Amino acid sequence: MVTSKVLRIPAKDYQGAQGLSLEEIVNDLVVRREITLSWSVLEITDVCKDCEAAGKTCYFSISRNTAFCRHHGEKIVKLTTGTSAAAFVILLVAVITLYIFRKSEKEKETRIKVEKFLATYSDTKPTRYTFLQLKKMTRRFKVQLGQGGFGSVYKGVLPNGVPVAVKMLERSKGEGEEFINEVATIGRIHHVNVVRLLGFCSDGSRRALIYEFLPNESLEKYIFSHGSTSHQEPFRMDKLQEIAIGIARGIEYLHQGCDHRILHFDIKPHNILLDHHYNPKISDFGLAKLCSRIKALLQ
Template sequence: MNYAEIMKIGFVLNWNAHGCSNCQRSGGRCGYDNNEFVCFCRDGPHAKTCHDGVISAAIVISLTFVIMCVIRSEKLSIKFFSNMTKSDKDIEGFIRSYGHLHVKRFRFSGIKQMTISFKQKLGRGGYGDVYKGKLLDGRLVAVKLLNESKGNGEEFINEVASISRTSHINVVTLVGFCLEGSKRALVYEFMSNGSLEKFIYNENPMQTTPQLEWKELLQIAKGIAEGLHDLHRGCNTRILHFDIKPHNILLDKDFCPKISDFGLAKLCERKESIISMEDARGTIGYIALEVSNRNFGGVSYKSDVCSYGMMILEMVGGRRNIKVGVTNTSEIYFPHWIYKHLEQGCDLRLLHGVVTAEEDEIA
């Protein structure tokens, strides 16, 4: 056979190239270069298909875009952080250092939506107004909108740090919070019966809210005590409330009491018996003497117990510790008032209309 003649005439050569069909579907022609498969395309040879270059370019463009966004985000973050007040920075620093919180962080637009632009006001606290709201899943909540001008953010940190450390049935549940610069809000579970103070004072003869029976008062007193015990001894970190009073005890639909408003709370190690405090905190009439004056001793969890005791006296007596509009100091301060009644031989248990032996035992 004359191979030279055959070469001059030419011949057809067929072979099976791996991946050739993919190359052809992408608009290319199969070939070889240095014994390596190559897909010849309009813009040049590619390793497998004509789309390789497009994909590579897309990847490069995407990575470039992502890098630019990250750089821009960092610049915006730095700019935003530099414009923040020291209070805002402290709070953001706390949120970051605290790690994963078991509560949701809401945007302020979400806060406005759940409260229908703060339509229904439930009451006013020491650090802001409280509004009724509803979550997307239908749950009712109470939203405390913190005052922008009051405090340095400590009350916000106290609330989040304290309540998120416990899940006791007698401590109000924190559902979430909002922190957008000076806009701060706290979202709690909704307590349909409001605060305890509505049910224990009988100062207004036109009052329509019924007073609680002795059994209910006893269960509420026990519940608050159990909640305080959990704060003081049930957590790894001891939580001192410093503002136990009827206004800060909320009641759910079954009159189960919940300790709320941790704006003045202080966290300390469980082994610490005496804690240091720079300033007095609490509400007049409930503050333990050592909190307002160090000459009476050191401040400890027992200071909460003193406030709790004053609240129990109010529940028994059916009147406020501090009575506004009374000029006689012996009638203003509740212990003086109690002492006066005991001196006169009055039975305090009759103030709530004790009539049966069982109620007498409870009282």
């Protein structure tokens, strides 16, 4: 069984065909059983010539039915670029993962430190509240009373109806020193000229201090009233003297009346709050330090 297939090729040249008839050419093919042909498609040939002249490799796309050029190093360049991008992404993910891990470990150490401290002073510390309780007593932090160096202060009401000032501490860079300092210093002292700490919150990374509410705000509002919108009359000299004496008594108590000497380090009009009768109370113990009496005498 003989099967023949015919492939039509535009012949350009047949070696030895010059001067021969068609019959002679056929007979020659039958005898020799081989033939050398050369052909060209002008569009492809021209493209490939220009491509090779430019030092590139000529390819033919069956899907697009056309020739195209590609430089020998294009695949290498693309591979190198892709590898570099992948390495950068992997490095970035590794750095972010390490940062999150170290941050989580640091927060965990801070929580352990705070919990250990609170357990040590479990008998003398103020009432502890959860963050959800804070949100409820402040009506989702609706009324802001002020902004301090360590956080914002909001007005709230305890379940028994007592108005309070809730100081939300921002995340500390020093592992919660300001939170521990204020609970340690104010939580176990009571003096008419020192603001009273009624409670606190240590719920995960959220920390807050709950003070008695003083409606007349800070002394700064009254002695620097030229830039204030308040129409409050300036204090008379006798009232200013009374306030100054009250502040002095509060400082004396912190230095001499406690088991440990308390150094405030930030006494200023902004940190002197006034009650209903304009009696002064020292507040904001974020920078305060405890110092034993023996150490204080040696210094």
